[in-house]
Amino acid sequence: MQDAANRPYHHGDLRRAVIETALDMLREEKGWQFTLREVARRAGVSHAAPYKHFPDKAGLLAEIAMIGFDRLRESLSAAKSEAPETLRDEITTLARAYVAFGTDNPALYRLMFSAEEGKAVGMHLNERALAVFDVLLEILRRGQAAGSVRRRPIEGQAAAGWGLVHGMTMLAIDGLLVPEKVGSAPLDAALSTLVEGLGNPAT
Amino acid sequence: MQDAANRPYHHGDLRRAVIETALDMLREEKGWQFTLREVARRAGVSHAAPYKHFPDKAGLLAEIAMIGFDRLRESLSAAKSEAPETLRDEITTLARAYVAFGTDNPALYRLMFSAEEGKAVGMHLNERALAVFDVLLEILRRGQAAGSVRRRPIEGQAAAGWGLVHGMTMLAIDGLLVPEKVGSAPLDAALSTLVEGLGNPAT
DNA sequence: GATACATTGTTGACAGTGGCTACTTAAGCG
DNA sequence: CGCTTAAGTAGCCACTGTCAACAATGTATC
Numbered sequence: 001m002q003d004a005a006n007r008p009y010h011h012g013d014l015r016r017a018v019i020e021t022a023l024d025m026l027r028e029e030k031g032w033q034f035t036l037r038e039v040a041r042r043a044g045v046s047h048a049a050p051y052k053h054f055p056d057k058a059g060l061l062a063e064i065a066m067i068g069f070d071r072l073r074e075s076l077s078a079a080k081s082e083a084p085e086t087l088r089d090e091i092t093t094l095a096r097a098y099v100a101f102g103t104d105n106p107a108l109y110r111l112m113f114s115a116e117e118g119k120a121v122g123m124h125l126n127e128r129a130l131a132v133f134d135v136l137l138e139i140l141r142r143g144q145a146a147g148s149v150r151r152r153p154i155e156g157q158a159a160a161g162w163g164l165v166h167g168m169t170m171l172a173i174d175g176l177l178v179p180e181k182v183g184s185a186p187l188d189a190a191l192s193t194l195v196e197g198l199g200n201p202a203t
Numbered sequence: 204m205q206d207a208a209n210r211p212y213h214h215g216d217l218r219r220a221v222i223e224t225a226l227d228m229l230r231e232e233k234g235w236q237f238t239l240r241e242v243a244r245r246a247g248v249s250h251a252a253p254y255k256h257f258p259d260k261a262g263l264l265a266e267i268a269m270i271g272f273d274r275l276r277e278s279l280s281a282a283k284s285e286a287p288e289t290l291r292d293e294i295t296t297l298a299r300a301y302v303a304f305g306t307d308n309p310a311l312y313r314l315m316f317s318a319e320e321g322k323a324v325g326m327h328l329n330e331r332a333l334a335v336f337d338v339l340l341e342i343l344r345r346g347q348a349a350g351s352v353r354r355r356p357i358e359g360q361a362a363a364g365w366g367l368v369h370g371m372t373m374l375a376i377d378g379l380l381v382p383e384k385v386g387s388a389p390l391d392a393a394l395s396t397l398v399e400g401l402g403n404p405a406t
Numbered sequence: 407g408a409t410a411c412a413t414t415g416t417t418g419a420c421a422g423t424g425g426c427t428a429c430t431t432a433a434g435c436g
Numbered sequence: 437c438g439c440t441t442a443a444g445t446a447g448c449c450a451c452t453g454t455c456a457a458c459a460a461t462g463t464a465t466c
Contacts, residue, residue, distance in 0.1 A: 014443080036424065046445050048426085057424065110317070113377055130384050150399070156392020159371070159385045163393050164363065167370025174316055181333050182362045189359020190366050196353070197400025217414080239453065249416045251454080256414090260453065 015053040017043050022064055026107040036060070061111060062125060068105070068112040069128035075101045076135050087143045088195050094139070095165050095191050102169035109169065136161050140198070150200050157198055164194050218256040220246050225267055229310040239263070261318070265328060268318035271311045272331035278304045279338050290346045291398050297342070298368050298394050305372035312372065339364050343401070353403050360401055367397050 021043045025032060036057045037047045054060040079097035083090040102109040112129070136158045143149035149157070168187055171177050177186050224246045228235060239260045240250045257263040282300035286293040305312040318328060339361045346352035352360070371390055374380050380389050 035422085037422085047424095048446085049444055051425080052443065113373065114313070126379065126381070129379055130381070133384060150396075152395070153386055153392060155384065155386035156389060157396050159380070159389035160367065160393035160396040163370035163374060163389075164367045165370070166374060167366035167368070167372075168362070169370075170316065170373060171366060171369060176329065176332055177362065178329070178333070181336060181358065183356055183358035186359060186362035186366075189356060190363035192355070193353075193360050193363040193397070193400040195400070197396040197398070201404060238451085240451080250452095251417080252415055254454075 014043070014045065014049060017045075018050050018053060018060065019064060019067070022060060023067070023108070026064070026111065027105065032107060034061070064108070065112045065125055066128050068108045069125070069132060072098070072101050072109075072112075073128075073132050073135065076132065080135070080139075087139070087146070087148050088199070090139060091161070091195060091198070092188075092191050094135070095161070095194075096187065098165045099169045099172060099187055103172050106173040109173065113166075133158060133162055143198075148200055148203055149198055160197070161194065164190060217246065217248060217252060220248075221253050221256060221263065222267060222270070225263060226270070226311070229267070229314065230308070235310065237264070264314060264318045267311070268315045268328055269331050271308070271315040272328070272335060275301070275304050275312075275315075276331075276335050276338065279335065283338070283342075290342070290349070290351050291402070293342060294364070294398055294401070295391075295394050297338070298364070298397075299390065301368045302372045302375060302390055306375050309376040312376065316369075336361060336365055346401075351403055351406055352401055363400070364397065367393060 018039060022034070022039050025034065025039065025042070036050060039060075040047045040050055043049075050060065054063070075097050076094055079093050080090070083093040137154065140149055140154050140157055140161070144151060144154060168177070168190060172187075183189055221242060225237070225242050228237065228242065228245070239253060242263075243250045243253055246252075253263065257266070278300050279297055282296050283293070286296040315332070340357065343352055343357050343360055343364070347354060347357060371380070371393060375390075386392055
């Protein structure tokens with residue numbers, strides 16, 4: 001990335017540079033097909049250099065996927081901190097943040113949920129994914145304690161929430177939420193239905 | 204696939220054979236990476252032969268994805284025909300059939316929703332995908348007419364349904380619906396929540 | 407029937423890929 | 437200065453998708 005001339009022999013922080021470059025590549029939403037050699041090329045380094053820092057291609061991708069989950073979690077935390085008071089609004093705000101993360105980083109989001117096909121680093125990845133799930137669990141638990149959420153096994157309700165936002169995110173990324181079929185604000189509409197289903201009718 | 208000796212020079216129906224072979228390969232749930240040459244190999248034909256029937260790899264995949272959507276639609280129709288009478292049960296039955304199709308054909312289902320990244324055959328593919336959506340629309344419309352579904356823009360409610368089943372299917376395929384986190388029957392639980400949200404509280 | 411054409415498969419080549427190993431260079435340290 | 441060793445390089449391998457040239461087969465026309 002810098003002039004080949006004044007670049008020191010030892011990159012110094014190639015590991016971080018490789019990850020950064022890869023994330024950049026994921027961002028440019030071309031029908032991009034990720035190639036390790038291209039990453040090295042852009043980082044201004046030889047095609048085998050990344051192997052000094054990552055076991056193989058899948059290893060790099062797994063690491064990036066984990067970073068993705070971390071960032072998603074951060075996005076959700078940020079959204080939660082500035083969420084309105086009512087539970088319904090809090091859920092809506094969070095769901096919007098979730099889907100926005102996916103549509104803003106489509107390639108990354110896709111990677112996050114397909115990287116463990118290789119199953120190498122599976123466990124660590126799943127842990128991070130499920131950490132996101134915990135955010136949802138916590139909210140519902142609070143809602144249930146306050147009586148505004150139906151008294152049902154909370155995991156099932158959280159599963160409904162996660163499944164819905166994950167599905168909507170994927171459909172949006174795939175361009176399947178075309179307005180003429182699905183209305184102008186499909187996410188908000190779907191969220192209304194969900195919140196209705198979560199809500200305690202007794203209140 | 205037959206003896207190389209008595210195999211005639213012209214295959215006769217290579218197009219169908221290639222598709223069939225590819226579907227078989229998708230079925231074997233190895234961390235399989237789909238390669239055109241392997242398809243040709245299994246079909247007992249030279250590595251370039253498929254190019255006489257498909258423009259390129261993406262073309263073949265797109266065709267297979269379309270077949271996938273057709274089959275999904277058939278599965279749903281079959282499930283609908285033998286569905287119980289109440290609307291709630293009908294929706295549940297259909298949703299179960301949908302998710303089952305995905306978990307039974309994970310590689311195919313994944314392909315169906317990532318094939319159009321190449322965007323070549325995008326429109327035809329989207330048409331078939333949205334045809335699946337129509338099944339859902341029809342049910343809800345009927346339910347609304349009968350008064351058992353909330354009076355809301357129907358597209359939004361259908362979007363909620365599609366998003367939920369699609370999301371649950373993907374999570375299940377990715378092995379993210381681990382019981383200790385998400386309960387023993389996450390799909391049924393999620394469906395309860397959804398149906399609750401769809402249902403008309405006045406009835 | 408024989409001949410010209412079109413279709414379908416085959417072969418061989420090309421560039422590009424992931425993965426690997428042997429080599430070279432730079433940097434630190436006595 | 438000479439040594440070790442981490443960082444980066446060059447080059448090999450097997451493989452892929454794709455294309456162009458060629459061969460075998462079917463079909464239509466005279």
